Amino acid sequence: MPINIRSLAAIALYIIFTGCFATQPVDELRAVQMQPFGRSSVNEQQDLELISSASQVGFSFEGTTCNLQVSLPAWLHHNYLQYELDGVYQKRIRIDSASNKPVIITAPKAGKHTVWIYKATEAHTGAIILHSARAKHIQALQRPAAPLIEFIGNSITCGAAADASEVPCGAGVYHDQHNAYMAYGPRVARALGVNYIMSSVSGIGIYRNWNSDGPTMPQVYEKADFNLQSKQTWNFSTYTPQIVSIALGTNDFSNGDGVHPRRPFDSVAFVQPYIQFVQLVKTKYPQAQIALLSSAMLHDQKRALLQNCLMAVKQQVDALFPSAKPVALYFFEPMQARGCTGHPSVEDHEILANELLPFFKKLLK
Secondary structure, eight states: OOOOHHHHHHHHHHHHHHHHHHHSOOEEEEGGGSOOBSSEEEOTTSOEEEOSTTOEEEEEEEEEEEEEEEEOOTTOOEEEEEEEETTEEEEEEEEETTOOOOEEEEOSSSSEEEEEEEEOSOGGGOOEEEEEEEEEEEEEEOOOSOOEEEEEESHHHHTTTOOOSSSOTTSSOGGGGOOGGGSHHHHHHHHHTOEEEEEEOTTOOSSOOSSSSOOOHHHHTTBTTSOTTOSOBOOGGGOOOSEEEEEOOTTTTOOOOSSSOOOOOOHHHHHHHHHHHHHHHHHHOTTOEEEEEOOTTOOHHHHHHHHHHHHHHHHHHHHHOTTSOOOEEEOOOOOOOOSGGGOOOHHHHHHHHHHHHHHHHHHHO
8 A cells, every 4th residue: 555645744733733733732711710809891702801999800820921912992992911920020011902812921940930910001091902821830829818908099199100111201102100009008908918999990089080070989989990981880799808908089179281270278068078088888897997197298298287187087977877886097208209290109109118117007006
């Protein structure tokens, strides 16, 4: 019987390819199998949308590379992820809507590795959509059990305008300098070994925003993406924070953009909605310790006035909830911020975090 050379070649290729896949299987982790932490949602296509600042997913894999398939909403040009590899922060990753190439994460050597992917930008920047991750023996990770802190705030809490290492201040678009991972809240949480979620929106305030009358944080807090027009509300039973940190007021004190009419700051208009907002938070997390933070960006008379307002909020909330833990207050030292547009830089956030550490450490006890 004559030997068919083409058949032999085909058999040889089959053996080579099946041998490779037998020794180096590539597994797929679908979005619905991931265990997100932070505000997120699963869309109609069964893909995972990371919504809030520093919302995150983790997985382990073996080998040296893993591929992450991601996309953006049609209206969004680009956005940013950032990641840890084996517990060490690596970098931000720009995601462009025009590209469908997977994000490739490379480890320096073979073996088992862990990766945590974080959304670098805030909710109003738009969601980052995760479809799947592929790697050898890839498995979803959950956040380790630990106390939880929710950080409610504005652009400072977001880590907005903090990182000009890739796009200089004044260039690009607003979210090009976002770095949620390096903001003060996540830094505090990592230093204390606790978990965190971030509920923050640039420019937002308690009774007015930096250049408008709203919508304010009390109006959008219950919306999953902090968008007043959104039909999707957030399920507050998803997490049970031990501490809820609220850092609002900087934008209420703003002089505005010089275009829209701006009245002088009104203490009564600030204090009453703040009390109501704390009451709202308490309906979501009845056992949580409430902590009110001032603003390191305010100085002199504005700084003193905000502190007085926060003391008034504490006094009235404590009177309304006499059996609850008293509201905790922290007043930042004034700072001359070195980031973009008057915001704290990545280095400034480290200063803020170090300043806050003893305060939160005491509250956790």
